[in-house]
Every structure is written in structure tokens, then in C-alpha cells.
Amino acid sequence: MVTKLTATIAVLFTGGLLLYGVSDFPGFGDPHSPANAGVEGGGPSISQYFIEESYGDTKVPNLVTSVLADYRGYDTLFETVVIFAAGMAIFAILRVLEPGQPRPDELHESTRYSDGDHTRIIVGTTCRIIVPLAQLFALYVVAHGHHSPGGGFQGGVILGASFIMLAVAHDLPAALRRFPEKNYLGLACVGVLVYTAFGVACQLLDRNFLDYGVLEKVLFTDGPEMARSHSMLGVEIGVAFTVAAIMFAIYANLSSRGRLHGGL
Amino acid sequence: MSEFIENQISPYFNFWIYVILMMIGLWAVIAKRNLIKKLIGLSIFQTAIILFYVSIGVKEGATIPILDHHGPAHHEETEEKADHGKPAPGHVAQNGAHHEHGETHDDPHHGGKHHAIDPDTMANPLPHVLMLTAIVVGVSTLGVALAISQMIYKEFGTLEEDEILEKLKTEPLHD
Amino acid sequence: MILSFDIIILVFLVVAAIISLSVKDLLSASMIYGIYGFLICLLWAEMGAVDVAFTEAAVGAGVSALFLIATVFNTQRNSSD
Numbered sequence: 406m407v408t409k410l411t412a413t414i415a416v417l418f419t420g421g422l423l424l425y426g427v428s429d430f431p432g433f434g435d436p437h438s439p440a441n442a443g444v445e446g447g448g449p450s451i452s453q454y455f456i457e458e459s460y461g462d463t464k465v466p467n468l469v470t471s472v473l474a475d476y477r478g479y480d481t482l483f484e485t486v487v488i489f490a491a492g493m494a495i496f497a498i499l500r501v502l503e504p505g506q507p508r509p510d511e512l513h514e515s516t517r518y519s520d521g522d523h524t525r526i527i528v529g530t531t532c533r534i535i536v537p538l539a540q541l542f543a544l545y546v547v548a549h550g551h552h553s554p555g556g557g558f559q560g561g562v563i564l565g566a567s568f569i570m571l572a573v574a575h576d577l578p579a580a581l582r583r584f585p586e587k588n589y590l591g592l593a594c595v596g597v598l599v600y601t602a603f604g605v606a607c608q609l610l611d612r613n614f615l616d617y618g619v620l621e622k623v624l625f626t627d628g629p630e631m632a633r634s635h636s637m638l639g640v641e642i643g644v645a646f647t648v649a650a651i652m653f654a655i656y657a658n659l660s661s662r663g664r665l666h667g668g669l
Numbered sequence: 670m671s672e673f674i675e676n677q678i679s680p681y682f683n684f685w686i687y688v689i690l691m692m693i694g695l696w697a698v699i700a701k702r703n704l705i706k707k708l709i710g711l712s713i714f715q716t717a718i719i720l721f722y723v724s725i726g727v728k729e730g731a732t733i734p735i736l737d738h739h740g741p742a743h744h745e746e747t748e749e750k751a752d753h754g755k756p757a758p759g760h761v762a763q764n765g766a767h768h769e770h771g772e773t774h775d776d777p778h779h780g781g782k783h784h785a786i787d788p789d790t791m792a793n794p795l796p797h798v799l800m801l802t803a804i805v806v807g808v809s810t811l812g813v814a815l816a817i818s819q820m821i822y823k824e825f826g827t828l829e830e831d832e833i834l835e836k837l838k839t840e841p842l843h844d
Numbered sequence: 845m846i847l848s849f850d851i852i853i854l855v856f857l858v859v860a861a862i863i864s865l866s867v868k869d870l871l872s873a874s875m876i877y878g879i880y881g882f883l884i885c886l887l888w889a890e891m892g893a894v895d896v897a898f899t900e901a902a903v904g905a906g907v908s909a910l911f912l913i914a915t916v917f918n919t920q921r922n923s924s925d
Binding site for chain 2: 492498499651
């Protein structure tokens with residue numbers, strides 16, 4: 406009870422201060438706020454540069470993808486590394502085996518098939534129909550990140566979710582037979598390495614890390630803009646691999662407490 | 670009365686609700702006893718912050734930050750796009766037009782008339798980019814926190830904070 | 845930027861947040877957290893942030909609620925407050 410009282414007082418105090426601070430903000434939806442249009446007498450806002458010049462520099466219509474994968478590519482590389490590290494951390498926390506327990510690699514017989522199982526017939530049939538469509542849609546989202554909302558993260562999450570759907574429809578060993586542990590951990594590493602390889606390839610050609618314009622010699626395009634556009638696609642594919650593999654890895658470890666049999 | 674609403678309340682109403690959401694999340698992290706409730710409160714706080722950042726980039730009457738090749742954003746290039754059947758020369762001409770614009774205007778202060786895209790008509794893409802990262806990193810840390818809470822349950826048999834503290838006082842942690 | 849839509853969705857958001865933290869059954873709390881995620885996705889789509897709305901729909905409302913449910917199944921179902 407004392408904790409709740411202290412919490413209420415602290416929250417009311419902080420909330421009051423923040424509400425007092427809100428009165429200094431520019432209004433909601435103001436196109437001339439400092440974040441959108443720069444400060445009078447100071448410099449312009451960098452988002453004006455992104456809106457006006459990004460198509461001319463990179464030939465990609467989706468401004469968010471061009472800023473994410475090209476102008477701020479360094480941030481996106483380390484975000485992918487953070488996702489990979491989180492997957493590894495969950496693996497390290499939950500994979501504590503007691504002596505006498507079978508190793509998780511050796512348990513892949515599924516004990517539940519939804520063909521004769523009347524309690525799971527609706528979920529099983531629906532998931533079997535939806536999983537290939539979901540994977541196709543995920544690949545579409547990754548490939549069309551330049552022209553429509555989408556990109557590497559969204560496509561990767563949908564791809565990972567399609568494998569999770571397999572695990573929910575049958576049970577976890579059935580999904581693990583199709584996507585075993587070595588494969589998904591390997592795919593996560595390959596994703597990070599693909600992203601880094603694009604950056605190192607630019608360094609080998611005597612420019613900065615992740616400076617994609619110089620790859621026009623290797624990719625045989627006419628002009629650095631198309632080289633940047635193609636490198637963005639390659640980098641997004643790397644991100645999609647890592648995100649898909651780690652989403653399934655986190656689910657497999659969380660739902661079975663690290664033992665990889667049983668599960669939801 | 671409607672002026673009062675327009676000038677005093679409607680520019681700031683969204684931000685008040687974001688502050689209220691943040692405070693709900695913060696209260697849950699401090700005051701709730703169950704670990705899963707604390708994590709849900711932390712996630713509510715996180716999404717309220719992301720909501721705040723994304724609403725910095727909102728412009729009234731603006732469209733989404735995806736360029737449309739056949740729409741009004743490229744109205745100055747329409748004379749080059751008169752023939753849609755031949756996209757290659759159109760692209761090269763557009764490239765040339767953009768390069769011209771880039772060379773003759775070196776400070777982007779000069780209003781929207783010289784550039785084909787008026788920044789006032791497109792939403793600000795920079796907060797969206799930063800918050801994409803934030804959302805995905807948020808779900809990763811939620812995964813790690815849930816893994817730790819599963820190990821706590823395996824060790825102590827409960828997820829309530831006061832019971833865990835009792836058990837910690839009476840029995841020391843082995844190894 | 846439609847003000848009435850904003851007000852309605854924001855009020856629902858506050859209600860969903862309060863309810864998700866008040867119910868004693870942790871499975872219901874996770875599902876209502878999923879509802880909270882979907883409402884936020886709707887709000888962003890209306891504000892013009894379509895990429896962020898896509899990501900939140902996939903990650904926040906889908907995968908994040910799923911991880912919470914997976915953990916609730918492996919630990920306890922009810923909480924004391």
C-alpha cells in the first residue's frame with residue numbers, strides 16, 4: 406500500500422511537470438515547427454533535404470526506406486546487430502540443461518498431427534492454407550520496400566510469423582523439422598554478414614564504409630544512383646533474414662523454456 | 670468558445686493524452702507487484718514515447734512520405750512524362766532535370782517553387798525512420814525480459830515481487 | 845489529422861491501457877495489450893506514418909503479444925493485483 410501511494414505521488418508530480426512542459430510545444434500538425442521547417446535565422450531542417458533531394462540521389466520513391474537504408478544505414482546495421490544479440494541472449498538465458506535431460510537437438514518427433522485430431526482441425530487446416538500465402542507476401546513486402554510501405558523489418562517479421570504459425574498449428578517439433586535450430590541460427594548470422602559485406606565492399610573500393618555510390622563499378626549500373634538503390638535492396642534482404650530467424654528463435658525458446666519440445 | 674477550443678485545446682490535446690499514457694506506464698512499473706504487469710507497463714510507456722516522436726512529424730494536410738510518379742508531386746516534370754510508354758528516356762530526362770536543380774540551388778532555403786516537391790505537402794520522414802528502429806529494439810528487449818522472468822519463475826515458483834523478496838530473505842541463493 | 849478520429853482513438857487507448865493493467869488474469873492482460881497495439885497502429889496510419897503502422901501491426905500487436913502469451917503459459921496464469 407505504501408508503494409502504491411509513493412508511486413501515485415511520484416507519477417502525479419512527474420505528470421504535472423510534463424503537462425506544464427507541453428504548453429511550450431509547437432502545435433500538433435504545424436508544418437512550420439522547428440522539426441519540420443527549421444528555425445528562423447538558423448539552419449533549415451534536414452528533413453527538408455531528405456524530402457527534396459532523396460529521389461535525385463537514390464532513385465527510390467519511398468523516402469522512409471531511402472533514409473533508413475542509405476542516409477542512416479549505420480543505425481540500421483547496429484539495430485540488426487541488437488536484434489541478433491537479443492536472440493543470442495535469450496538462447497543463453499534459457500538454454501540451461503540439467504543433467505539427465507535430453508539435448509534439444511535430438512527431440513524432433515512430433516506427437517501431434519492435425520489430420521486425425523479433431524480438437525485442432527480448424528486451426529491446423531487454416532494455418533496450412535495461410536502459411537505459403539504469408540511467406541509469399543513477406544517476400545513481396547521485402548522486395549517492394551522501395552515503392553510501397555514495407556522493407557526489411559516488416560517482411561522479416563511476417564516471414565518469422567509464418568513459421569510461428571506452423572508451430573501453433575501443429576506443435577513445436579513439427580515446425581522445428583522444417584526449420585531446425587542450426588538453420589535458423591545460421592540464417593541470422595548470414596543476415597548480419599550480408600549487411601556488413603555491403604559496407605566492407607565499399608571500403609575495399611577506397612571509399613567510406615556503407616558509401617554505396619562507389620559500387621556502380623561492381624554492379625554495372627549507369628550512375629551511382631541506381632547502385633545505391635540496388636545496394637539498399639541487398640541490405641534490406643540481409644535485415645529480413647536476421648529478423649525472421651530471430652523472431653522464430655525467440656518464440657521457440659520462450660514457449661518451451663529452452664528445451665525445444667512441448668511448447669504451446 | 671470554438672476559438673478557445675481551436676487555439677488552446679486542439680493543438681495540445683494529443684500531447685496531454687501522450688503524457689497521461691506515459692504516466693500510466695510509469696505507475697505500473699513502480700506500483701504493480703506482478704512481474705508481467707510491470708513489463709506490460711514498460712511497453713505501454715515505450716509505445717507512448719514512440720507515439721510522441723512520430724506525431725512531431727505530422728503536418729496538417731500532408732500526404733504520406735512516398736513519392737508518386739504519376740501524381741501532383743511531380744507536376745513540373747509532366748511535360749517530360751507525356752509519353753508513359755517509354756519510361757527510359759523519361760527517367761533520364763528527370764535525372765537531368767534534378768541535376769540541374771541541384772546545381773543551381775545550393776541553399777534549400779529558397780522556397781518550394783524551384784523544387785518539384787514541396788516539403789509542406791509530405792509528412793516528415795525522419796521521425797518515422799528513428800521510430801522503426803525503436804519499435805523493433807523494444808520487442809527484442811521485451812523478449813529478453815520475458816526469458817529472465819521465466820527463469821525467475823523456475824527458481825522461485827512465483828512471479829509476485831513480494832513473495833520473491835520473502836524467499837530471498839529467508840533462503841540465500843545457492844551457488 | 846482528423847480531430848474527432850484522433851480524440852476517439854486516444855480515449856480508447858487510455859481505456860485499453862488502464863484495463864490491461866487492472867485485470868487479474870494475465871492471459872486477458874496480454875490480449876488487451878494486443879488491442880492496444882492495434883489501436884496505436886490505426887492512429888499512426890491516420891497520421892500518415894504508414895511504415896511505422898505496418899511495423900507496429902506486425903511487431904507490436906502480433907509478435908509482442910504472442911511472446912507475452914507464450915510466457916504466461918509457462919508461468920502462472922493469475923496475478924494477485
